[in-house]
Amino acid sequence: MRPSLIVHGGAWDIPDEAVAACRDGMRRALEAGWAILSRGGAALDAVEAAIVVLEDAPVFDAGTGSHLNLDGRVECDAIVMDGATLRAGAVAAVQRIRNPIRLARKVMENSPHMMLVGEGAERYAKDQGMAWCDPEELVTAAERAAWERCREEMHAAEHHRGHEQGTVGAVAVDREGRLAAGTSTGGTCCKLPGRVGDSPLIGCGCYADATAGGVSCTGHGEAIMKIVMAKTAADNLRRLADSDEKPAELAMLAAREAVRVLAERGRGTGGLILLDPGGNPGYAFNTPRMAYGLVDAQGAFLTGV
Numbered sequence: 001m002r003p004s005l006i007v008h009g010g011a012w013d014i015p016d017e018a019v020a021a022c023r024d025g026m027r028r029a030l031e032a033g034w035a036i037l038s039r040g041g042a043a044l045d046a047v048e049a050a051i052v053v054l055e056d057a058p059v060f061d062a063g064t065g066s067h068l069n070l071d072g073r074v075e076c077d078a079i080v081m082d083g084a085t086l087r088a089g090a091v092a093a094v095q096r097i098r099n100p101i102r103l104a105r106k107v108m109e110n111s112p113h114m115m116l117v118g119e120g121a122e123r124y125a126k127d128q129g130m131a132w133c134d135p136e137e138l139v140t141a142a143e144r145a146a147w148e149r150c151r152e153e154m155h156a157a158e159h160h161r162g163h164e165q166g167t168v169g170a171v172a173v174d175r176e177g178r179l180a181a182g183t184s185t186g187g188t189c190c191k192l193p194g195r196v197g198d199s200p201l202i203g204c205g206c207y208a209d210a211t212a213g214g215v216s217c218t219g220h221g222e223a224i225m226k227i228v229m230a231k232t233a234a235d236n237l238r239r240l241a242d243s244d245e246k247p248a249e250l251a252m253l254a255a256r257e258a259v260r261v262l263a264e265r266g267r268g269t270g271g272l273i274l275l276d277p278g279g280n281p282g283y284a285f286n287t288p289r290m291a292y293g294l295v296d297a298q299g300a301f302l303t304g305v
Contacts, residue, residue, distance in 0.1 A: 066186020169216025197221025219270015
């Protein structure tokens with residue numbers, strides 16, 4: 001089958017001055033993932049490669065450029081999931097891992113567990129041959145300045161590039177029909193140390209089931225957790241599969257319905273991207289903007305903010 005790839009860089013009130021950087025990040029993530037898929041590579045490899053690009057881009061809230069917690073430190077979360085086996089690997093509250101998505105995959109493939117957190121996750125990284133980074137290497141001047149203003153003034157959205165959003169993610173289907181999804185985040189600014197949101201939680205910030213579809217979410221984590229949004233969107237895909245509507249329209253409908261539930265039942269804001277088992281893409285958000293990108297049926301890269 002023809003492979004498919006979709007990525008996101010967070011749903012939030014993206015300012016005009018950040019649009020170009022967000023579009024550039026989306027395109028570079030698509031390039032990294034599509035280089036793998038187009039030569040017959042695996043969906044898991046494509047998802048990891050795309051998210052690594054986004055973790056390394058300071059404009060997004062993941063890896064380098066993550067928001068700082070109340071103590072002024074970065075704490076990152078990430079998850080990756082294989083739609084064929086329903087195996088997932090996740091890490092949370094890691095401070096010394098440059099690319100948390102890579103560690104999440106190692107947890108999935110090499111450990112008997114599905115989630116490791118904090119110091120234990122970092123020790124496992126060392127056991128797996130991953131080098132630690134200095135936590136300060138993940139801190140950007142913009143985020144340090146935002147954190148310092150929060151300490152001196154009222155915590156307000158204008159202090160942040162994204163405030164509570166900016167999470168990144170990717171979903172891919174490869175030539176063999178294998179489906180995978182992943183999500184990575186630095187969480188919310190000035191969060192309590194040890195806070196974990198939706199992103200690394202299976203069914204909340206990410207879900208992949210080859211019989212339904214793959215999903216990556218972004219937005220207000222506590223609200224997303226309330227409605228288990230990624231699983232909700234996947235269930236929407238399954239429920240709509242027998243509809244007479246065109247598959248491409250159904251994928252968009254499934255995404256929009258999940259975001260509607262987020263607003264009405266979760267009382268929150270955010271967005272998501274998804275692919276159905278055939279690789280048809282869908283996305284939706286109820287924030288002013290969401291950074292996203294996908295590869296269309298002709299192989300062209302489409303990005304939106």
